[in-house]
Amino acid sequence: MKYAMFLGCNIPARVTQYETAARAVLRQVDVQLVDFREFNCCGYPMRNTDQKTFLFSSAVNLALAENAGLDIMALCKCCFGSLKEAQHILKEEGDVQTEINRLLAQRGLKYSGKPQVKHFLSVLYHDVGLDAIKSKITRQYESFKIATHYGCHALRPSKVTQFDDPVAPVIFDKLVEVTGAVSVDWNDKLECCGAPILGVNDDLSMNLTGRKLAGGRKADADFLCSACPYCHLQFDTVQQMMVSENGDDPLASVLYPQLLGLCMGIDEKTLGLQMNQLDISNITSFFDLGVENVE
C-alpha cells in the first residue's frame, strides 16, 4: 500500500503531532507514504469567495498525484472533502472545467480523474483492515470511554465523499474499539465542531463547540477523539480559550493516531502527546497493565 501523503496547511504549522503520530502508526501497518513538495492548499478556504480558485488549487494536487500514479491519503477532513468535491465537479464537462484544465496545462499538468482520494481513517479501516491493526497492538485500554467526532467534511455530502453511512457511521467507532476503548453513543456526534467559522463568527463557533463538549460530558466520555486538524484545534486550542474564560473543566481531545499509537507501543514523544494544548498525559492510566502483549 502506497499513498501520496496530503498534509494540508494546518498540520505542518500547528498540529505537527498529528503528522508524526500518523506516520508512526502507518509504518507499523506497512503503509508507504510518498511526499510531494509541490502539493498546495486543497482549496477549502477559497470556496466561499471563488469557486475557480478552489477548484484549481485542488486540481493541482489531484494532477500531481495522477502524474505519479498514486492515490491520495489526506489527514485533514476538510482537505479530504475539498479534494473529493473538486473531483466530483471536474467529472463533468463545462466552462468551469475547461478553464481548470487550461490553467493546469499552463503548469504542464493534466488531470483525467484517475487518482482516488482517501482519508487516513478510511485507509486504516478499508485498506489496512482491523485485523492487521489488531496484530500490531501490544496493549489495550480498560474502562476507557471515547466520544468519536466524525467530522462533517468526511461524512457529508455522502454521495460525494462516500466515507461512511452519513446517518449511522461505524468506521471510526470500530477503529477506536480496536484499542480496547469503548466508543460511547453521544449527542451531536455527527455535528460540526465549529471550526469553519472560527474567526468569522467566534460566538457562534464556540457555541457549537460548547454543545459538542456538553454532549461528550453528558455521555461521560473521558476524551473526545478526532482525526482532523481543524476539529482538533477547535477541541484543543479553542477549547482552552473557552475554559480559560468560563472556568469549565476541559474535555480534552486526542488525535486518533495518538490513541492507537500508544497501543502499538509507539513512544509518547513521537505521538506528540505533550504538544496538545490541553493535558492528555493521563491517557496512559487507562491501560490495564495486567494484559500486556494481547496478541
Added chain:
Amino acid sequence: MVFTVLLYTSLAVFAAGLIYKISTWFSRKIGLAAKDFTTSDRISEAFKGIVSVVFSAKLITLIKVFILDVVLQARILKEDFTRWLMHMLIFGGFMLLLLMHALEKHISEAIFAEYYATLNPFFFLRDVFGLMVLIGVGIAIYRRFVLKVPRLRTKGVDHYAIIILAVIMLSGLFLEATKITSFKVYQEMVDEYADMEEDEEVTALESYWVQYYGVVSPNVKAPFDEEVLEMGAELDDESCLSCHSRSHWAFAGYTVSRLIKPVALALDNAGAVNFLWYIHWLACFIGLAYLPFSKMFHIFSTPASLLANAVMAKETSAPANIATRQAMELDACMRCGTCSLRCSAAAAFDALGNEYILPTEKMTFLKKLATGKALGSKELQAIQEGVYLCTNCDRCTVVCPAGINLKDLWFNVREDLVQKGYPEPLVLSPFSFFRGLNRENIAADEYGKPLEGANTAVAGRFEQVMDPSTPISFKDRDVVELNGLPGSSTFSYCFGCQNCTTVCPVVVSFENPKETLGLLPHQIMNCLGLGLVEMATGPKMLWDCVTCYQCQEHCPQNVDVTDILFQLKNLAVRKAAKTAEKQLPDTADG
C-alpha cells in the same frame, strides 16, 4: 587623479548609503506592532539585545548559523543544488576577487611578500575566481530567462543586479584579454623592467612574447627562428619571469585574447586597454556606490536576518527588537522566489492573477509601503487580498534562505491592512481561522471591525421577505445563473418541507434565527425558485453557514443546499467587488 576622486566618491556614497539603510532598520515601522516604539527606544533595545546574546550561550548558535547558513549557505543547498551552486560561484568568486584583486594593495600585498597580480598562483587564480562569477551569472540568467523557474518574477532590481555583475566581470575579462595582446602594454613593461641595449635583443624578446605570451606586435610576426626564440627565452628569464607568469595561465583572458587576435592591433591603437579599464573601474564604482540601494545590499542584510532570527523569538524577544528585525527583514529579501515557489496559496495567483498573493511580491510591496510611498486604492485592495489569501502553513518561513520570519511579518501587516483598508470578503472565509486562533494577540476593540466591514459589504437587501404583510415585488427578478456546476439548479426541486432549516446547527443556535440570519436555508432556496437571486445573495445566513452539509444530506428532494449557498457567497463577493470598484476614487491607477 580622476580614479582617486571617483574611488573616494563612491566609497563615501557607499558608506553614507550603508549608514542610511541601517538607520532605516530602526526608524521604519512595519504594521501595527511597531507603532509604539521610537527610534531611540529601538536602538537602545537592540544594543541591549545584542549584548545579552553575545555574552550568553546563544553565541554558539550565532557562530553555527554564521558558518552553516551565511558562509556555506546550507539553507539554499537544502532547497536546490543548482541555485546553491549559482550563489556560491557568485558569492565565493566575487568575495575572493574583492579580497585578492580589488583590494590587492591592502590585502594581497600585505600578506604575500611575493605578490604580483601577474604572477602565479595569483595570475591564474584571478581568472578562476572571475570565471566562477561569470558561470554563476550565467546560471542566474539561465534560471530566470530560459528555464523560467515557476513564479520567479523578474523586475528592475533583478535586472540591475545581473547587469552590474556581468559588466564588471566581462569588462575585466576583456581588459585582461586586450592587455595580453596589447603591444603598448608590452612596451611599457619593457621600458620599466627590461634592460636591453641592442636591437637584436629587443627583437628577440618581442618575438618570444609574441610566440609565448600572446602579444600582437606591429613589428614581428611568427614563425620565428629557433635562435631568436632561444635568445628571447634568456631575456625573458632575466627580466620578466620573476614577476610575470606566461599569459596562458590567465586562461580565460588568454582564450579571449586568441579570439580578438585579428583585430588586436586596431584595438590597441584605438586605446581599448584604457577604455576597458575605465569601464571596469567605473562599473565597480557604480556597483559600490549603489550597493546599499540595490538588491546587492543583501550581502549585509541577509546575514543580519539569518543571525537575528537564529536567536530571536516572538515570545522571548523585546517587541521593539521584533519591530527592528522586521524592518531589517525587508532589506534581507533578495527576491529569490523560494517562498513563492513553495507557497500553498500560489495556485490562487494562477486563478486570480493578483501577484500580491505571491509572498515575494508581497515583500516588494512592503518595502514600498515602509518607505512611506503613497498607494493607489486599487493597489491597496490588491495587497489586502494578497495578504489575507494565506493559509498560514508557514512554508515560506521554513524555506526562506534569508531566514526571514515571514509568518510573523504577514500577521503583523495583515492586521494593519485589514484595519485601515477596504472591506475584505476573505475575512468571512476559513482564512480567518488563524486570526481566530490568535485573537488574544489582537486588540479586543479592533478584532471585530474588519468582520463588520466585510459583512456590511457583502450584505444584500431582503427586507421584503422579512415582512410578510407586504407582497413580494418581482420587479428585480433575474434569470438564475449560478455557475453551471453540477447541482446548481437543484433548488427548483424544493417543495418547502423545511428539513434543511430544521437540521441546521446554525439556525438552532439562535432564539430568533430570522432576525440574526436574515433568511433561513429553505427561504433562500425559495428565493432562487422565484428568481430573486439578488435577495438570495443578501442574508447573513450565507456567512454564518458552517458548511456541515446537514441540510444537503437531509434534503428529501436532493437539493444541493450547501453547494448552492457556496455559489451564492461567490456571487455576493463578485457583486461587492463591483460595487467597490465603482466607489474607488482613482480607478485609473494600478
